[in-house]
Amino acid sequence: MRILLVDDEPALRELLRATLESVDITVDEAASALEAETVMRRRKPDLVVLDLRMPGMSGAEFCAQLKEKPRTRDIPVVVLTAADPEDARSAQQAGAAAVVHKPFSPLELLAVVEGLAGRTPLSAPPRRKPRAGDEEEVVLYARDLRHLLEIERTQRRLLEDSYLETVTALAIALESKDGATRAHSQRVQRYAAELLEAIAPGTTSDHTYEYGFLLHDIGKIGIPDSILLKPGPLSRAERKRMQTHTVIGEQMLAGVAVLRGEGLRIVRSHHERWDGRGYPDGIAGDDVPLGARVFAVADALDAMTSNRPYRRALTWRAAHAEILAQSGKQFDPDVVDAFREREPSLVEVKRELAAA
Numbered sequence: 122m123r124i125l126l127v128d129d130e131p132a133l134r135e136l137l138r139a140t141l142e143s144v145d146i147t148v149d150e151a152a153s154a155l156e157a158e159t160v161m162r163r164r165k166p167d168l169v170v171l172d173l174r175m176p177g178m179s180g181a182e183f184c185a186q187l188k189e190k191p192r193t194r195d196i197p198v199v200v201l202t203a204a205d206p207e208d209a210r211s212a213q214q215a216g217a218a219a220v221v222h223k224p225f226s227p228l229e230l231l232a233v234v235e236g237l238a239g240r241t242p243l244s245a246p247p248r249r250k251p252r253a254g255d256e257e258e259v260v261l262y263a264r265d266l267r268h269l270l271e272i273e274r275t276q277r278r279l280l281e282d283s284y285l286e287t288v289t290a291l292a293i294a295l296e297s298k299d300g301a302t303r304a305h306s307q308r309v310q311r312y313a314a315e316l317l318e319a320i321a322p323g324t325t326s327d328h329t330y331e332y333g334f335l336l337h338d339i340g341k342i343g344i345p346d347s348i349l350l351k352p353g354p355l356s357r358a359e360r361k362r363m364q365t366h367t368v369i370g371e372q373m374l375a376g377v378a379v380l381r382g383e384g385l386r387i388v389r390s391h392h393e394r395w396d397g398r399g400y401p402d403g404i405a406g407d408d409v410p411l412g413a414r415v416f417a418v419a420d421a422l423d424a425m426t427s428n429r430p431y432r433r434a435l436t437w438r439a440a441h442a443e444i445l446a447q448s449g450k451q452f453d454p455d456v457v458d459a460f461r462e463r464e465p466s467l468v469e470v471k472r473e474l475a476a477a
């Protein structure tokens with residue numbers, strides 16, 4: 122879309138150019154009606170934005186002239202004018218498609234322009250009566266900027282939500298193959314988030330942990346079904362093969378930006394143990410990434426308190442005792458302390474998800 126901007130104030134043209142170009146509108150400028158005629162001979166615009174009061178030919182005269190000529194008759198004209206009813210009347214008589222009163226916010230003008238062009242208008246901030254000291258375009262522009270930032274923030278949130286939904290769908294797809302349930306990944310993720318918040322407050326705002334918790338077992342895609350779905354116990358070689366799901370998962374997700382850092386470490390190290398007897402690296406203590414240490418407790422808690430095809434769930438009390446017994450062995454003692462501290466919330470999570 123191409124717009125011709127006719128106004129004798131260079132600063133206002135600059136402001137409007139910046140606004141219009143931000144939504145991919147091409148802008149030609151003219152400082153007077155005479156200059157506008159020259160520009161239009163070279164390139165016909167789709168729409169003209171015209172200041173009413175200009176030196177030389179007035180905006181109303183120029184608009185009337187455009188409406189008389191067959192070549193330019195169909196081009197919509199938006200007239201900019203001070204809040205003078207007489208001016209608005211003369212603009213309408215001259216055939217203007219819309220009148221925008223000064224001072225206006227650039228987004229208000231943009232909404233009018235996009236409406237006339239049949240595009241879906243970007244939502245304009247609500248029109249407010251100008252107050253004393255509010256008359257400058259730049260003040261209105263600052264308000265626009267705030268409004269745009271709000272829109273941007275909402276869009277970013279939507280984008281983050283859709284990432285999370287996609288990742289969740291992927292985790293569920295994997296679990297359906299594995300025989301686990303949708304509730305498993307949700308419970309483990311919520312338990313882990315609760316424990317992480319207790320042990321490192323504020324960390325959960327970093328979504329990479331959340332993605333790591335959800336996708337920890339994604340590497341199982343690379344394990345043959347004959348091993349993954351084998352009903353009986355695995356042979357030593359099969360167990361070794363199964364354990365590679367940690368490294369396969371890490372390799373699969375290495376290029377995914379939202380998992381970079383801790384998320385990827387969770388995927389690789391979620392079967393490590395505090396005492397160093399885990400896999401794939403056999404690292405111990407603080408060498409095991411925090412997210413993986415937290416995940417280990419969350420995953421064990423859910424495994425013990427859920428029914429599996431080959432055994433019934435333990436009671437919460439029995440799972441509690443087992444987690445405490447593994448403090449300093451399988452689990453980081455600090456995470457076990459966090460488990461005791463947050464136990465009422467964890468029970469609540471289980472109840473809430475069971476009800477859902």
Ligand SMILES: [Fe+2]
Pocket residue numbers: 337338366391392
């Ligand atoms: Fe795993």
